[in-house]
Amino acid sequence: MIDLPRHVRGRPNPTGRMYFSYERFRGTKLAWPVVPLLDSPQDDSFWRRCRQCETLVAEQTAAGWAWAWVSASGRSYPLPQPRGDGGPAAFWAAVDAAEARDRTDDGQARKTFDALIEAYRGHPSYGKLADLTKRDYDRHLKAIAEVWGSEPVAALTAVDAQEAIDLRSATPSGARYFRAVLSKLLSFGAARGYCTTNVARVTEKVEHEVEPHKPWSDRAFEAFFEHARPGLHLPVYSALYTGQRSVDVVPMVRPAPGANAIELIARKTGAEVFVPIHSEYREILTRTHIDHPALHLREDGQAWTLAAYRTAWQRELTSKTSKGAPAQVSREKAIAMQTLRDGAFVFHGLRKNAVNMLLEAGNTEAEVSAIVEMSEQMVRHYSRDVNKRRLAINGMRKLEECWKETRANLFGPGAAASAG
Incomplete structure (x- = not known):
């Protein structure tokens, strides 16, 4: 009872x-x-x-x-x-x-974090964030509310903020993002009377070196296109020839016949993207044409969703079934998928391939930025290896141009005659 x-x-x-x-x-x-x-x-x-x-x-x-x-x-x-x-x-x-x-009412009267978060979410500065950015912000705003929701914002100390950041130090990228969102929120609150200072600014910056994604090698492309399921292929071509993120590639609509560009709204930035269609990519689109508004389709003719494509990708590369058990695949396919895994070749690496190809073709950073919807600063970050190769090639060409004089100075006057 x-x-x-x-x-x-x-x-x-x-x-x-x-x-x-x-x-x-x-x-x-x-x-x-x-x-x-x-x-x-x-x-x-x-x-x-x-x-x-x-x-x-x-x-x-x-x-x-x-x-x-x-x-x-x-x-x-x-x-x-x-x-x-x-x-x-x-x-x-x-x-x-x-x-x-x-x-x-209580939160507004006491100027709590709950009230501040509600005010921030109702402000245009939050509303204009891209959907993906909002998703990341919301995750950290929720964490902030769980820790300090009913507490007055002005009561937060730098020590409190640092402790919360340190608790997330096992995942440096998450700790760095948490600190950034907290700082953004406190700056917003300081300008509206919730606190007098942004104590997050004096906390330690989270040291986090982002390892750039590797561009795919020729061997990786050969392994993928020979052994991966056909339904995964076209999005890889689309990523390579447009340089877009998977979140924008997978849901692409099929361009109209005769269209000279892929046009879309980047989900991360909200910017309009205009990517002229490369002649070879156009040929691929023509060969794979199906009367369906979506561009990327499964083998059964249904459009891929981003979640389904990512799941299929993971199962394919790990050779697992839908229940997580080992899949029965040929020895050749197992070796090919192992090659992709060992080389850390991921879908986002195709974006770096696109940037590298554009730079190697002589495009400026501004031109590359416009095509792949990436800041020029990030293009420079992605292009470090390309710039090294370009400098090396230019340096060797200059050496070739003045080689006779250089060789004579290096080996002496008789060197040129003996070499002849």
Whole structure:
């Protein structure tokens, strides 16, 4: 038998089903009207309703009973009748709304992190973020709310912030992003009276060297196109010839016949992208043409989703079934997939292949940036190896041009004659 909270009573109906209600001062002159509880003790919501009942206030007036919910801070919020229009469901919805409003009012009054996060999410500076960036911000904003949500922003110290960053040090990229979002939020709050300083600025920067993705080698391409399932092929060509991210490549729509460019909106940046179609890529598109609005299709003719493509990619490279068991593949395919795994060749590496090809063809960093939707700074970061090769080639060409003079100076006057 479950012990019910004070003033809560259960009654069976003719079918034996139990109904519960809150009946304060039952059997006395001060008795309140019955407040139906719509849940059973097996539900967490039942016990939450019981706790809410303790914060209700009912007063009998000349016009009838007046109901209110009173918060811990003493704020009072009027409520409808428990059995009025809309019935008990409308009453409890009003209680929940009063609680939510009180959290907002209290947070705004005390200038808490919860209130600051709500204000930031309602501001255009958050609204204009790309969807992928919002997703990453939301993950860290949620973490901030879980740690300090009900705390005043002004109470946060640099020591508190550093401890939270250090707790994430096992994943440096996550710690660095958490620190960046916290700093952004505190700067936003400082300008709006939530705090006086951005204490995250004095925390230690997270040392995190991003290892650039490797461009695919000729051997990697041969292994992939010879042994990977055909449905994975075209997105690889599209990534190579357009230089776009997988999140933009996989859902590409098929360009209209005669179109001279792939056009899309980059999901990470929200920018419009215009990529002229390379002649060889156009031939691939022509050979693989299917009357379907989506460009990248599975073997059964259905369009790939990004999640499904990534899952299929992972299973293919690891030679696993949908249940995670080893798949039965030929020895040649197993070796080919092992080559891709050992070489750390991933889909995003194709983006570096595209950047390298464009740079090696003599394009400027600005031109490459426009095609692959990447900052010029990042293009320079991606192009370090290309620039090394370019410098080496230029250096050797210059040596060839003045070789006779250099050789004579190096080996002496007789060297040229003996070499002849």
